[in-house]
Amino acid sequence: MSNDVPTDLKYTKSHEWVRMDDDGIATVGITDHAQELLGDLVFIELPEVGTELGAGAECAVVESVKAASDVYSPLTGEVVEVNEVLADAPETINQDAYEEGWIFRMRLAAPNELDALMDADSYAEHAESDEH
Amino acid sequence: MPFIPHTEEDVRRMLEVIGVARIDDLFDEIPADLRAQPLQHVPEGMSEMEVTALLQARAREDGLPVCFIGAGAYDHHIPAAVWQIATRGEFYSAYTPYQAEASQGTLQLLYEYQSMMTALMAMDVSNASLYDGASGLAEAVLMAVRVNRKSKSRRILVPRSLNPAYRQTVHAIVRNQQIELVEVPFDAATGRTDMAALEAHAGTDCAALVIPQPNFFGVLEDVDALTAFAHANNMLAIAVVNPVAMAVLRPPGEWAGQGADIACGEGQPLGAPLSSGGPYFGFMCCKQEMVRQMPGRIIGKTVDLEGKAGYTLTLQAREQHIRRSKATSNICTNQGLLVTAATIHMALLGGEGLARVAASCHANTVDLLGRLTAIDGVERLFDGPVFHEGVLRLAAPAPDILRSLAAHNVLGGYDLAHDYPELGSAILVCATELRTSSDLDEYATKLARIMAARSQAKCPVEPKFN
Numbered sequence: 001m002s003n004d005v006p007t008d009l010k011y012t013k014s015h016e017w018v019r020m021d022d023d024g025i026a027t028v029g030i031t032d033h034a035q036e037l038l039g040d041l042v043f044i045e046l047p048e049v050g051t052e053l054g055a056g057a058e059c060a061v062v063e064s065v066k067a068a069s070d071v072y073s074p075l076t077g078e079v080v081e082v083n084e085v086l087a088d089a090p091e092t093i094n095q096d097a098y099e100e101g102w103i104f105r106m107r108l109a110a111p112n113e114l115d116a117l118m119d120a121d122s123y124a125e126h127a128e129s130d131e132h
Numbered sequence: 133m134p135f136i137p138h139t140e141e142d143v144r145r146m147l148e149v150i151g152v153a154r155i156d157d158l159f160d161e162i163p164a165d166l167r168a169q170p171l172q173h174v175p176e177g178m179s180e181m182e183v184t185a186l187l188q189a190r191a192r193e194d195g196l197p198v199c200f201i202g203a204g205a206y207d208h209h210i211p212a213a214v215w216q217i218a219t220r221g222e223f224y225s226a227y228t229p230y231q232a233e234a235s236q237g238t239l240q241l242l243y244e245y246q247s248m249m250t251a252l253m254a255m256d257v258s259n260a261s262l263y264d265g266a267s268g269l270a271e272a273v274l275m276a277v278r279v280n281r282k283s284k285s286r287r288i289l290v291p292r293s294l295n296p297a298y299r300q301t302v303h304a305i306v307r308n309q310q311i312e313l314v315e316v317p318f319d320a321a322t323g324r325t326d327m328a329a330l331e332a333h334a335g336t337d338c339a340a341l342v343i344p345q346p347n348f349f350g351v352l353e354d355v356d357a358l359t360a361f362a363h364a365n366n367m368l369a370i371a372v373v374n375p376v377a378m379a380v381l382r383p384p385g386e387w388a389g390q391g392a393d394i395a396c397g398e399g400q401p402l403g404a405p406l407s408s409g410g411p412y413f414g415f416m417c418c419k420q421e422m423v424r425q426m427p428g429r430i431i432g433k434t435v436d437l438e439g440k441a442g443y444t445l446t447l448q449a450r451e452q453h454i455r456r457s458k459a460t461s462n463i464c465t466n467q468g469l470l471v472t473a474a475t476i477h478m479a480l481l482g483g484e485g486l487a488r489v490a491a492s493c494h495a496n497t498v499d500l501l502g503r504l505t506a507i508d509g510v511e512r513l514f515d516g517p518v519f520h521e522g523v524l525r526l527a528a529p530a531p532d533i534l535r536s537l538a539a540h541n542v543l544g545g546y547d548l549a550h551d552y553p554e555l556g557s558a559i560l561v562c563a564t565e566l567r568t569s570s571d572l573d574e575y576a577t578k579l580a581r582i583m584a585a586r587s588q589a590k591c592p593v594e595p596k597f598n
């Protein structure tokens with residue numbers, strides 16, 4: 001496992017990352033490890049803006065040439081923005097999973113849920129054990 | 133060669149190894165009341181000679197009647213070459229081989245089929261077939277609920293003028309998925325979907341409106357108004373069409389300018405003979421932006437490493453071998469052989485040939501309806517224009533009249549009493565391109581005699597001697 005798991009993000013066991021922005025909005029994507037497992041992405045099914053999501057709810061689908069995988073909402077909240085770039089350029093996630101490849105942004109209903117997510121070290125450990 | 137590879141001894145030894153007494157014990161976790169019971173009415177096996185004799189006797193019972201029944205399955209001419217080619221060893225399989233490295237011929241044929249269907253329907257994409265028209269509509273309903281994210285209701289508007297077998301099938305398939313089918317009545321004068329009744333659903337949350345063309349009564353629906361209504365109310369428009377009719381009518385992709393969203397229907401009229409209800413096949417097309425929610429196989433055209441054209445399954449992430457329980461459907465292409473026949477059928481007829489078949493069916497049916505309504509006690513029920521079927525009301529019980537006609541080797545039509553008791557004694561009649569002028573004469577002459585005999589019998593008979 002590479003050591004490039006950003007330390008300023010929170011992570012889920014199902015390989016999503018969350019970045020808390022200053023405006024109280026969380027940005028969500030899938031990790032570099034996840035995109036590596038999936039391979040070349042060919043389609044991203046984005047959530048609808050305005051959708052209310054519970055923590056753990058299916059909210060997007062990432063489809064590669066060899067598999068399709070659900071993306072689960074790490075937290076409870078409302079989808080306020082989706083990354084429209086992914087509609088025409090799903091490979092953006094392969095190229096830059098943590099920045100340009102973000103999937104959606106959500107307004108949190110219960111910000112304290114963040115505390116239950118993993119930090120970079122725990123996630124790196126989880127991802128490594130996941131490979132075996 | 134035994135069809136079941138395990139001998140009783142094999143089974144006994146396998147059970148012994150895993151420590152289970154009887155095969156039934158392996159199914160212990162299924163509650164007893166949910167298990168299928170042994171079949172009660174299946175007789176003992178017969179020899180080939182006995183079966184041949186039995187089936188020949190059954191076939192003789194059918195006689196060689198002249199068929200004026202449509203109601204969802206149609207008696208069309210099938211060029212002899214269709215099944216001659218379809219039953220060649222290279223094609224002859226109910227299942228469709230998909231290995232791109234071994235099945236280029238079959239895959240190319242399916243690709244051609246999809247291309248023909250999209251041309252006929254004026255839609256963007258087609259799948260490689262479904263089981264039949266009715267289950268195809270059920271798949272379209274499930275797809276519409278997935279696609280229409282503006283709708284939260286899982287309600288679907290279904291016209292009463294849609295084939296009753298389709299309504300029942302869709303209900304059976306979707307009812308346990310909390311999808312509600314809401315019936316829209318038809319106009320008693322025209323036989324079309326009642327626009328005023330439909331307007332009552334304006335502004336309500338429904339995922340889709342089903343639009344049959346022609347409808348079960350053979351009547352042409354106002355598809356532009358229906359499609360426009362659906363889209364104005366955030367509903368998808370699901371077209372259920374007769375593929376032959378689409379050779380002369382405006383296809384779903386052109387309805388109300390922007391087109392229907394999904395088009396499906398029964399493929400039987402394209403090369404499959406009438407045969408006790410099947411096997412037939414269903415077709416489905418949709419708009420490009422919905423393709424990832426479409427069920428079924430899709431064959432794509434690509435190039436290999438050397439740049440040569442090749443064919444392969446595509447968009448497979450929709451399907452059960454990739455997505456498992458989250459697949460769009462568990463459909464495969466069991467009906468590959470019927471699709472093979474349909475592709476050859478369409479290729480032999482061409483667009484012009486198919487249009488001539490459609491025009492001929494229409495002309496024959498209009499001719500038949502004219503001849504039959506000239507008879508006392510027979511009248512047209514709806515005044516809307518029809519494709520190749522029409523509804524007649526009889527001044528006598530329909531079952532009696534149909535039975536009398538059948539005794540004279542005429543299958544006179546489909547009795548509507550069971551599905552539409554509100555229509556009284558009414559039958560649905562159809563005359564395809566196969567019916568000749570003398571067939572129409574024969575039907576009209578016999579029906580006239582039967583109706584006349586019945587009305588005479590109603591005269592009070594005075595005793596000659598008091």
